[in-house]
Amino acid sequence: MQKSQGNFMQGKFITIDGVEGAGKSTQSDLIYQYLADKGINIKRTREPGGTEMGEKIRTLLLSNSTGKMHADTELMLMFAARNEHIQNKIIPALAQGDWVLSDRFSDASYAYQGGGRGLNMARISQLESWVLQSFTPDMTFLLDVPVEIGMKRIESRGEKDRIEQESLDFFNRVRNVYIERSKQYPDRIKLIDASQSVENTLSQIQEILKML
Numbered sequence: 001m002q003k004s005q006g007n008f009m010q011g012k013f014i015t016i017d018g019v020e021g022a023g024k025s026t027q028s029d030l031i032y033q034y035l036a037d038k039g040i041n042i043k044r045t046r047e048p049g050g051t052e053m054g055e056k057i058r059t060l061l062l063s064n065s066t067g068k069m070h071a072d073t074e075l076m077l078m079f080a081a082r083n084e085h086i087q088n089k090i091i092p093a094l095a096q097g098d099w100v101l102s103d104r105f106s107d108a109s110y111a112y113q114g115g116g117r118g119l120n121m122a123r124i125s126q127l128e129s130w131v132l133q134s135f136t137p138d139m140t141f142l143l144d145v146p147v148e149i150g151m152k153r154i155e156s157r158g159e160k161d162r163i164e165q166e167s168l169d170f171f172n173r174v175r176n177v178y179i180e181r182s183k184q185y186p187d188r189i190k191l192i193d194a195s196q197s198v199e200n201t202l203s204q205i206q207e208i209l210k211m212l
Contacts, residue, residue, distance in 0.1 A: 011095075012094075013090060013099070014141070015140045017105065019150045019175045022145045023143055027198075028103050031205060031209070034209065045085065050090075054081040062163060085102075106132060116173050116177075138212065142190065142192060
């Protein structure tokens with residue numbers, strides 16, 4: 001699963017991440033259209049989910065009917081869905097030359113299960129190494145907004161899912177880990193100020209896309 005060996009990977013793998021209400025869905029739509037207009041074959045996907053099995057795991061993880069779940073269980077379910085996602089959707093698409101745009105990827109596990117749930121980062125890293133091996137996104141757009149702004153956006157949508165119902169403190173911990181990771185991996189993770197207008201946010205992203 002190493003991208004550096006020969007021409008195993010022909011396409012580009014882009015991920016978009018951030019706290020709840022950062023505008024990922026909107027920007028994913030715009031990024032997809034921007035790249036498609038340039039003649040790039042691009043496939044959209046999401047985590048948890050992306051495959052038939054992954055979507056079933058997504059329902060289990062996000063449904064309010066699921067109730068309380070041990071943090072370790074949540075983490076392992078996320079990576080189980082991610083393994084299906086990588087093996088059965090992302091890798092095959094990249095290998096045939098398509099680009100892939102994913103709403104969330106493994107950075108979310110560090111932020112949500114590590115920062116939010118307080119799980120040991122080294123344990124998350126071990127799982128990531130096992131599932132991803134040396135596979136990483138070519139670029140990650142981290143949409144950053146203050147938690148209060150993001151939650152106001154979420155509240156305007158209606159009923160919250162199981163994770164969206166967490167506290168402001170939870171999401172502030174999530175946000176802090178995201179920001180730290182952007183400092184740790186500046187070449188891959190690009191911090192985007194998503195508190196601005198949709199157009200301004202897209203403009204920041206487009207400038208970076210031009211470098212790919």
